[in-house]
Amino acid sequence: MSRYHETYERWKRDPEGFWAEAAGALDWVSPWQEVYARVDGLDRWFVGAECNTCWNAVDRHVKAGHGERLAVIYDSPITGRKAKYSYNQLLEEVSTLAAALEDLGIRRGDRVIIYMPMIPQALFAMLACARLGAIHSVVFGGFAPPELATRINDAKPRAILTASCGIEPGRVIAYKPLLDQALDIAAHKVEACVIFQREQAPADLKPGRDHDWEDICSVARSFGRKADCAAVKATDPLYILYTSGTTGQPKGVVRDNGGHMVALRWSMENVYDIRPGEVYWAASDVGWVVGHSYIVYAPLLQGATTIVFEGKPVGTPDPGTFWRIVSEYGVSALFTAPTAFRAIKKEDPDGNFIRKYDLSSLRTLFLAGERADPDTVKWAEDMLKIPVVDHWWQTETGWAIAANPVGLGMLPVKHGSPSVPMPGYDVQVLDEGGHEVPRGKLGAICVKLPLPPSCLPTLWNNDERFHKSYLSHFPGYYETADAGYMDEDGYLYIMARTDDIINVAGHRLSTGGMEEVLAGHPNVAETAVIGIADQLKGQVPVGFVVLKSGVDRPSADIEKECVARIREKIGAVAALKTVVVVPRLPKTRSGKILRATMRKIADREEFKTPATIDDPAILDEIRGALAAKGIGA
Structure with a gap:
């Protein structure tokens, strides 16, 4: 109890x-x-x-x-x-x-x-x-x-x-x-x-x-x-x-x-x-x-x-770095950002590196820093067989x-x-x-x-x-x-920054809820949804998805499937008709996705490159991906 x-x-x-x-x-x-x-x-x-x-x-x-x-x-x-x-x-x-x-x-x-x-x-x-x-x-x-x-x-x-x-x-x-x-x-x-x-x-x-x-x-x-x-x-x-x-x-x-x-x-x-x-x-x-x-x-x-x-969680030298540390030093609890786990899941979706190490000391994984989407949490639970605490x-x-x-x-x-x-x-x-x-x-x-x-x-x-x-x-x-919102049992649900609640034709919608649906697509490793200006509806959402490693399917097919998922799970009210496959998302060095900057690119607003950005070149990639869809050009 x-x-x-x-x-x-x-x-x-x-x-x-x-x-x-x-x-x-x-x-x-x-x-x-x-x-x-x-x-x-x-x-x-x-x-x-x-x-x-x-x-x-x-x-x-x-x-x-x-x-x-x-x-x-x-x-x-x-x-x-x-x-x-x-x-x-x-x-x-x-x-x-x-x-x-x-x-x-x-x-x-x-x-x-x-x-x-x-x-x-x-x-x-x-x-x-x-x-x-x-x-x-x-x-x-x-x-x-x-x-x-x-x-x-x-x-x-x-x-x-x-x-x-x-x-x-x-x-x-x-x-x-x-x-x-x-x-x-x-x-x-x-x-x-x-x-x-x-x-x-x-x-x-x-x-x-x-x-x-x-x-x-x-x-x-x-x-x-x-x-x-x-x-x-x-x-x-x-x-x-x-x-x-x-x-x-x-x-x-x-x-x-x-x-x-x-x-x-x-x-x-x-x-x-x-x-x-x-x-x-x-x-x-x-x-x-x-x-x-x-x-x-x-x-x-x-x-x-x-x-x-x-x-880093991947690339130093591989997606097993975290598990080596846990095994070598007998770590009892690991606390990291959901972004780190999404990166590990992207590179090692089947958990092959996890099975290489003795993780018996690890009792709990804690996630914080960005919203932990259920898909990532469930993946970590399945792979590690321990409680995952957002x-x-x-x-x-x-x-x-x-x-x-x-x-x-x-x-x-x-x-x-x-x-x-x-x-x-x-x-x-x-x-x-x-x-x-x-x-x-x-x-x-x-x-x-x-x-x-x-x-x-x-x-x-x-x-x-x-x-x-x-x-x-x-x-x-x-x-x-x-x-x-808070449910009947007193559990909190953090859906977005208040700036990321978008108003679509009078309906207040959470970008976090849409991201959760997109993250459930079997080929998707990471997602971000932003609201962009629309003359008719005030704002409409646009989704960005990063695919898991090894996915060999046409991007256009995955984009269509993602749009269909939103319509099925949330409904036509969401008005999400554009999903863009991108190689990576712009983030701070702590792993937070720079949604506000992405929104300014889409709306052609002036902005200053955030000082905390991990790689400024990603902003040009986002600009190009949007332009290919006729947005922000």
Whole structure:
């Protein structure tokens, strides 16, 4: 029997008592005066308390006698490098780097930008900042100079920590020239840059400003320098994370120290069912929120082992890479994006690579980041023979809004749903007037205030924009900007971003529902549906499909079959008459499909190539495919 309903009701009856109990699993420098308070119009958790996130993620386990427990595993199929760090070794690396940063003048409250590839030093950098009470802002490694410059201007960092290069399949990306260009563009002047030299492309250092990572750590080590953990307020910022795809004035999501620790540690035990000492793998990047929450902080707060993976789900070297990692390191739970699984399914539809490895350690697969279509979930269930848990959350929340809480005992799985709201989230589906809609009806998914611990208290230096972006449309609620519905059992269904709900001749239709139908075609690996402008109906949907590997049929036949499927499963009201077979879809580096950009191409609107796009050349492919159908030309 699942304890979910009992746990959720306990939170609803006494939210402050619930979170105070959860906070008891962590160490605090000084206790809170109030578990929750509204301060200057903003939600604050554990007001008055002092703590340190690095202490709770690293030192606490060493002090408890678990220093020899494995903390971090690094595996890079691209370079062939592997490394392991115990909690003792992690403490040595982090406290030494923090001391070196202290020697460069970094203090509590200073901002530090981290511009790193997926190597262990990225984690060391984040934890070293947390140790000092400095506020880190991780920018995805290899981000274009103008985008990096806007973040420099907004965060105003004293220092930037980077590596000489990042390594992608088949190419080396030198980071230092990109950083130098960004610093030339930026109005804010950075005092120090610390560069971790990688042998694939060592960087030239500029005297006075640039410092060699190993050199400054060696100096600190030679003097026996190790930084202590600074006591910070629970309500002080731990980090700033700029949301992907922002242009102009960037939107910096702020994460606090106290509430963040409490919610993440609670989630590891109750959502992911991970115990101290077990191996947990979030196959993401530290540049994204999943990397912050579930590569770095949550596993270490729980005393588990985390994996830093420098590779891709396919092509490094084959679609069996994930299964090698699971088998080699005894992974208990894998968390990745549905896009990764669609890529694996496309290359290995029969699961031949899965059968090559011993996956007996793997208890659960978690999916998040984009809607997990039922076809992909069922494929994973059939191939892995384990529970596949879709869950839903956002950069702004930092952890799951809705999930099937494995640690509390799983609820029945409903394909297409990320299951039920987690404690802390009073989720309601509203109409345009802010009224709750009947169960089963599509609406705007919102969370009744206050938001739980770990959710953003505000945006960096911009309370007004925070209120306008998230709280103004539905007073008393946080607007998720996702659309969907709740069924009679309280299960949520996330159908699309509210921008992707299209209005066809007065009918509000979900592109996500259409994508689900297209994904059910036996030859289809991936889908995207967008609404394009239509003079008669306002908008009409257009579908894009990527075929599975080895499909040898005329594209025109598959396109016709896909249109017929929509008519059969949804009806003529959908008005989907065009489906286009394309070799690939434009995505961010985290795997999110850039539907808004595709829509602008189709509607011949001006747009700026998103900074987060994985390969800009795909946009020309989409433009050509649409033009061949007489759209957007």
